[in-house]
Every structure is written in structure tokens, then in C-alpha cells.
Amino acid sequence: MTTVRFTKQDLACFSAASRDRNPLHISEAYARTTPYAEPVVFGALGLLAGLGHLSARPDHRLQQLSAEFRNPLSLDVAYRLDIIESSTDKARVKLYDTTRLMMTATFTFRPGQGHRESSVYPRVDCAAEPADRTSATLFPGTSVTGTYAPQTEEFAQVVERWRLSGKGATSHQIAATMWASFVVGMHLPGKRAVFWRLTLDFHDAAAQEEAPFSYEVAVEDLDERFDLLRSAGTLSAGSLPYATAQMWAFVRQDSPRPSLRRLAGLLPESEQLKGKLALVIGGSRGLGAAIALAFASQGCSVLLNYQHSTPEADLTRASLGDRSALIELVQGDAADVPWCLSLRETILKQHGGLDLLVCNASPPIRPLAFEPEKIAQFQDFLGGSLALVSAPMATFLGTLAGQAGWNIVLSSSFVRELPVEFPHYVTAKSAIEGLVTWSAAHHPKVRHLLVRPPKLLTDQTNTTVGRQGAMDVEQVAASIVRTIYGTGQLQALQILEI
Amino acid sequence: MELHDRLEEVFRQVFDNDDLVLRDQMIAADIEGWDSVAHINLMFGIEQAFGIRFKGNELADMKNIGELKQFLADRTNSDAAPMRKMHP
Numbered sequence: 001m002t003t004v005r006f007t008k009q010d011l012a013c014f015s016a017a018s019r020d021r022n023p024l025h026i027s028e029a030y031a032r033t034t035p036y037a038e039p040v041v042f043g044a045l046g047l048l049a050g051l052g053h054l055s056a057r058p059d060h061r062l063q064q065l066s067a068e069f070r071n072p073l074s075l076d077v078a079y080r081l082d083i084i085e086s087s088t089d090k091a092r093v094k095l096y097d098t099t100r101l102m103m104t105a106t107f108t109f110r111p112g113q114g115h116r117e118s119s120v121y122p123r124v125d126c127a128a129e130p131a132d133r134t135s136a137t138l139f140p141g142t143s144v145t146g147t148y149a150p151q152t153e154e155f156a157q158v159v160e161r162w163r164l165s166g167k168g169a170t171s172h173q174i175a176a177t178m179w180a181s182f183v184v185g186m187h188l189p190g191k192r193a194v195f196w197r198l199t200l201d202f203h204d205a206a207a208q209e210e211a212p213f214s215y216e217v218a219v220e221d222l223d224e225r226f227d228l229l230r231s232a233g234t235l236s237a238g239s240l241p242y243a244t245a246q247m248w249a250f251v252r253q254d255s256p257r258p259s260l261r262r263l264a265g266l267l268p269e270s271e272q273l274k275g276k277l278a279l280v281i282g283g284s285r286g287l288g289a290a291i292a293l294a295f296a297s298q299g300c301s302v303l304l305n306y307q308h309s310t311p312e313a314d315l316t317r318a319s320l321g322d323r324s325a326l327i328e329l330v331q332g333d334a335a336d337v338p339w340c341l342s343l344r345e346t347i348l349k350q351h352g353g354l355d356l357l358v359c360n361a362s363p364p365i366r367p368l369a370f371e372p373e374k375i376a377q378f379q380d381f382l383g384g385s386l387a388l389v390s391a392p393m394a395t396f397l398g399t400l401a402g403q404a405g406w407n408i409v410l411s412s413s414f415v416r417e418l419p420v421e422f423p424h425y426v427t428a429k430s431a432i433e434g435l436v437t438w439s440a441a442h443h444p445k446v447r448h449l450l451v452r453p454p455k456l457l458t459d460q461t462n463t464t465v466g467r468q469g470a471m472d473v474e475q476v477a478a479s480i481v482r483t484i485y486g487t488g489q490l491q492a493l494q495i496l497e498i
Numbered sequence: 499m500e501l502h503d504r505l506e507e508v509f510r511q512v513f514d515n516d517d518l519v520l521r522d523q524m525i526a527a528d529i530e531g532w533d534s535v536a537h538i539n540l541m542f543g544i545e546q547a548f549g550i551r552f553k554g555n556e557l558a559d560m561k562n563i564g565e566l567k568q569f570l571a572d573r574t575n576s577d578a579a580p581m582r583k584m585h586p
Contacts, residue, residue: 071535094514100531101514225554226538367533421533465534468555 002081004049004095006041006073010161014045017154018178019126022185022193032308033255033285035463037364041073043103043195044181048162048174050093050105053081057168060088060109065177066199067105071097071367078373098371109168119156119171121149124212126182131190135227135251143218144187148235150175173202175213176235176243183217188231189251194463196228197248203241213237217245226464227251250464256457258290258473260297260319266478267294272485274299277351279343281305281334281392282361284313286458287410290477291358292316296326298481300356303347305330307361334361335387340395348399355405356484357396361388362410362428365460367421378424385428390435401445406484409436413454413497440493448493451480471498501570505563508543512536522564548574 015026023030024040031039047067073079073095079102082094088109095103124147155175159165164174180200184193217233229251235243278295282288284306292302293316304327306313317327332339347354363384368374389409400407411429418426433450440448455461457470479498499507506520513531526532532540541557544550544566550573560566 068539070539100533104514225552420527465538468558 002053002083003078004053004081005078006045006049006075008039008075010045011039011041011075013154013157013161014042014048014178014181017150017158018042018044018181019148019150020044020178020181020185021128022130022191024191024193025185029308033312033459034252035460035466036072036074037366037460039075041075042181042185043067043069043073044177044198045158046073046095046103047105047198048158048164048177050081050083050095050103051107051167051169052162052164053083053093054091054107054167055085055088056166057088057109058166059111059113060168061112062107062169062173062202063110064108064199064201065105066197067103068197069103069195071100071102072194073102074366098369098373100367100369107168117171118210119152119159121152121155121175122212124149127186130186130193131188132192133189133251134192135189135222135224135229135253138189138219138222138229138251140219140221142188143216144183145214145216147212147214148179148182149212150178172213172237172242173200176200176202176245179213179215179235179243180245180247183215183231183233183245184247184249188217188219188247189229189249192252194250194252195247196250197246199246201244203243210237213242217247222251227253228464253462253467255285255459256462256473257285257315257319258293258477260293260321262472263290263294263297263474263478266474267297267481269297271299273481276300276355277303277347277353278356278358279303279305279330279347279354279392279396280358280360281388282307283358284309284316286460287453287456287473287476288358288360289316290473291360291408291480292327293320294474294477294481295356296320296323300326301351302327303330303343304328305332305334305343305361307331307333335384335391337391337395340391344395344399353403353405354396354399355403357392357400357405357407359389359392359407359409359432363388365422365425368424370423378427381424382428382431385425386431386435389432393435393439397439397443397446401443404445404447406447406449407436407439407443408449408451408480409433411436411450411452413452415452437493444492449480449483449496450493451476451496451498453498501567501574504547505544505567505570508540508547512540512543520563522562522567524563525561544570550574 011025025042080096084092091107093105180198184195213235215235217231220232221230229249231247233245234241278300280288280292283292283304292304295302313329317324411433414426415429436448436450453476455470456473461470476498483496510516510518548570
């Protein structure tokens with residue numbers, strides 16, 4: 001079995017070689033704000049890795065390649081590579097994560113040796129930062145032109161690392177594949193791109209011309225249902241076309257931010273929670289941020305916990321305007337018991353107690369197959385999820401009991417719906433529900449609220465498919481506050497389905 | 499090629515399974531690999547093969563393969579079949 005694995009260094013090298021500096025691939029901080037949570041492997045790198053595993057074709061020359069990047073490739077995962085070479089003229093490559101098809105590529109060759117093309121490329125000024133084009137600014141005819149050449153040293157490293165020599169693709173053809181990545185990742189659409197499909201046709205006419213290349217690419221169509229952009233263009237050497245490309249990419253939308261105005265429409269501002277103190281675990285963005293804003297909009301003081309997302313936490317607090325002093329940011333790992341204990345000491349010293357604990361944090365939620373090869377990730381997710389709820393609960397339940405406070409824990413409607421891609425998430429949330437049920441039985445002085453929201457529009461679901469049917473987070477936050485207001489009597493456990 | 503065969507061909511390509519046989523009562527859970535990404539691939543594949551365009555995500559509202567076939571038959575004035583839920 002052939003496996004292929006991509007490292008952080010592979011991404012850095014491909015980025016430097018191709019000039020594609022899209023942060024989705026090379027910035028951990030940026031990737032964290034996307035549904036992918038971590039840097040995604042360049043689709044074109046997956047394609048070249050496939051090419052590199054083909055048989056040698058010294059007497060053939062690549063005529064066309066096409067690829068479909070079905071699912072995002074992650075770092076440090078051993079992907080299985082299936083190679084089907086029915087003849088020397090055609091090869092098909094499929095990349096799997098256990099049984100999940102991640103990428104397909106088809107290479108068509110014709111007899112004939114490739115021309116000797118120099119792999120020493122001249123220095124060319126290319127865009128250093130990707131364009132940030134929304135789907136609303138992309139129209140048929142929107143075009144980009146420029147000059148392109150890969151960076152020689154890193155280009156050579158990519159060729160060597162993936163054993164691309166002698167596989168029927170010339171240096172310029174490899175460079176053209178990198179150019180397609182550059183165009184999508186840096187220009188059309190640029191920063192918001194999720195590369196989906198590529199077709200490259202190679203022409204002989206310019207094969208003997210030297211780089212640098214010139215290019216012209218234009219938008220052909222934008223499918224507004226899915227923000228799917230189709231662009232077509234030509235890469236030329238000298239005055240002759242060297243390759244023509246068709247490129248499809250999804251245009252990611254803005255990261256959804258909780259809106260105080262939307263919240264006010266659901267939950268008018270008041271002072272009903274004045275004098276109360278809430279601790280929101282995982283409150284920098286998404287539902288946690290909306291809950292923090294909802295509490296503060298009712299006069300509640302909020303300790304907003306986050307681990308990494310300082311800019312988002314700052315934005316959440318700032319969005320409160322003249323009430324922003326009600327939110328205090330507390331950075332730390334809520335799964336870390338010593339950190340929780342230290343925070344409890346501070347809370348008791350400074351505030352005398354805690355009225356509301358919101359356990360909202362979760363590890364990034366990515367689809368995961370329930371396969372033996374994935375059990376380590378499955379167990380890591382379970383452990384991480386449980387730790388982010390159990391550590392704060394174990395630390396603060398006693399404190400909450402002193403105030404007849406609320407323990408509010410975020411579960412999910414997925415515990416009922418059981419979606420096929422999320423066995424780990426369903427299991428984790430079910431376990432968390434078990435813990436809350438147990439707590440309700442043994443900590444009767446605390447009011448327990450289990451919340452099962454449906455799919456929500458957050459950074460984690462902000463994809464073409466994910467956005468569809470997703471509920472605004474403000475709606476859930478408002479429902480939580482209304483539940484608190486509506487409960488006159490002490491109830492051990494309530495389940496809020498939204 | 500009949501509608502059923504054309505549709506089966508699209509499914510085989512999208513789900514990367516040359517042995518996939520479609521039945522009218524089949525729902526998403528019956529087909530391995532039918533996740534949200536496959537769903538969108540399927541949608542584009544059907545659109546391309548049948549020269550139609552779904553409104554929004556109407557494919558997700560169809561109950562089963564039979565209903566999808568009926569939908570395609572109505573849209574393309576081709577052959578038809580009986581019905582029932584598809585996408586999770």
C-alpha cells in the first residue's frame with residue numbers, strides 16, 4: 001500500500017516554490033478562524049504528490065491533467081494512494097483517508113519526449129499578499145494578468161521531494177500546476193479560496209520558450225447558490241500559449257460574528273442579571289461570544305474565557321460598546337485543572353462567588369471516520385471534549401451551589417440526529433450529557449441546563465455546505481437567557497432543545 | 499441510456515463505487531460515503547448529466563432515489579418512477 005503524508009515543511013516549501021501564500025495553508029492563526037481549524041494542504045501539492053508516485057514515462061509527455069479536491073487534506077495524516085495505470089497514456093490517482101475519498105486526479109500522456117526545459121527560473125515580482133475578494137465583487141469578466149515564475153530553489157526541492165522527474169511532466173508543466181494554485185490562492189478568488197477542481201491542457205507550441213510566463217485569467221461564472229467560482233485562463237511562454245486552465249474554487253464568506261443588534265431584536269437589553277457573575281468557557285467567538293454578549297446585555301458581569309483567539313475575544317468585548325466594561329477577558333486552558341483552581345481562587349477573592357457557569361468550549365470539530373486507523377483521533381477528541389467540560393464543572397460546582405447558580409452546558413442536536421461524519425462529536429456530547437445528568441442528581445443546589453442547539457452558523461460551519469440550514473448563534477443565546485428567566489423553581493436538570 | 503442508468507452512472511462516479519446499484523427506496527444512509535461534501539458533488543454531477551439546475555438545496559428535500567428519479571423525469575420529460583427521504 002502506498003501512503004503519502006504532508007508536513008508543515010512541505011507546505012512552506014510548496015508555498016515558496018509556487019508563490020501561493022494563501023494563509024489557509026501557511027498560517028496556523030488564520031486557519032484557526034476557518035472551519036478547517038488547522039492549515040490545509042495545498043490541493044495542487046496533493047496532485048503533484050500523486051504524479052510523483054506514477055511509473056516512469058521517459059518516452060511520454062503530459063498532455064492534460066485534471067483533479068478534483070474533494071476534501072481538505074490535513075498535515076501529518078497517512079493518506080492512502082491508489083494508482084490506476086491502465087496504459088502508458090493514462091493514469092488515475094485517488095487519495096483516501098481510510099475509506100474517505102479526498103482527491104482524484106487523472107493524467108493523460110501522449111508519446112514523445114518532453115522538451116528540455118530549464119528549471120532555473122528568473123526572479124519575478126508576484127503578489128506577496130492574496131487578494132481578498134468576496135463573491136459579491138466577482139463577476140464574469142473579472143480578470144487578472146501578470147507575469148509568473150516559480151522560485152527556483154524551492155521548485156527544485158519540490159521536484160526532488162516528490163520525485164517528479166521522469167514521470168512525463170516537464171519542468172514547465174510542473175510550474176504550470178503551481179501557477180494554477182497561485183492564481184486561485186492569490187487572485188481568483190484569492191484569500192477566501194477553497195480550490196475544488198482543476199483542468200490543465202498543455203500545448204506544444206511554446207514548449208521551447210523560456211520562462212518567465214505571462215498569464216491572463218478571467219472569471220467565467222459564479223454559482224451564487226454555493227459561491228462557486230469558475231475561472232479560465234492561459235499561461236504563455238513568449239507569445240505562445242503554454243497551458244490553458246479551468247479552475248473552480250469556492251469563495252469562503254466572512255467569519256460570522258455575533259451581532260448585538262440581532263441579539264437585541266430577540267432579547268431586549270435589561271438589568272435583570274445585574275449583580276450576577278458568569279464565567280463563559282470558550283467565549284471568544286461563535287455561540288460562546290453570543291452568550292457572553294447576551295448576559296452582558298442583561299447587566300451581568302462576564303468572565304470571558306478563551307485559549308488562543310485573542311483578537312476575536314477583544315472584538316467580542318469591544319462590540320458591547322458602553323457595556324464593554326462588563327466583560328473581563330480571561331485567557332487560559334479550561335481543561336487544565338490547576339488553571340481552573342487558580343481562576344476559582346481569584347473569583348472568590350474578587351467577586352465572592354459565581355452565579356453562572358457556561359461550558360461551551362470544544363476541540364475543533366472536523367469529520368472523522370469511525371475506522372480502526374482513526375481511533376487515536378477519536379479518543380483524543382473524546383478526551384479533549386470531556387476535559388473542557390469536566391475540569392470547570394469539577395472546579396466550580398461547589399461555588400455555584402453557594403449561590404443556587406446555573407451550570408449551563410452546551411450539547412448538540414446531533415446527539416439525536418447522529419450524522420454520519422461525526423461519530424466522535426456525538427459520542428463526546430453524549431458523554432457530557434451523562435456527566436451533567438449525574439451532576440444534577442448529586443449537586444441538587446445547582447440548576448443544570450443542557451442546551452441542544454441545531455447546527456449553528458459559526459467559524460466551524462462556515463463552508464458552502466455547512467452554512468446551509470445553520471441557525472444564528474444569537475437565537476440560541478437569547479433562548480438560554482429566556483430559560484433562566486422563565487425558571488421560578490429550582491429544577492435539577494432542564495434540557496433546552498432549540 | 500435510460501434515466502435510471504444515467505443517474506446510476508453519476509452516483510458511481512461521485513461515490514467512487516463502480517458496483518453501486520440504485521434502488522428506488524434507497525436513502526442517503528444506504529449509500530456509503532454520502533456526507534455533506536459528497537452531497538454537493540452529487541448535486542453538481544446530476545446537474546451536469548441531466549442539464550438541469552436545482553433550486554438552492556432542493557436535492558436535500560427529496561425522500562429517496564425514487565423521488566429524485568421522479569423529479570428528474572418531470573424536469574427532463576423523460577421516463578419516470580415511484581417515490582420516498584434522502585439527505586440526512
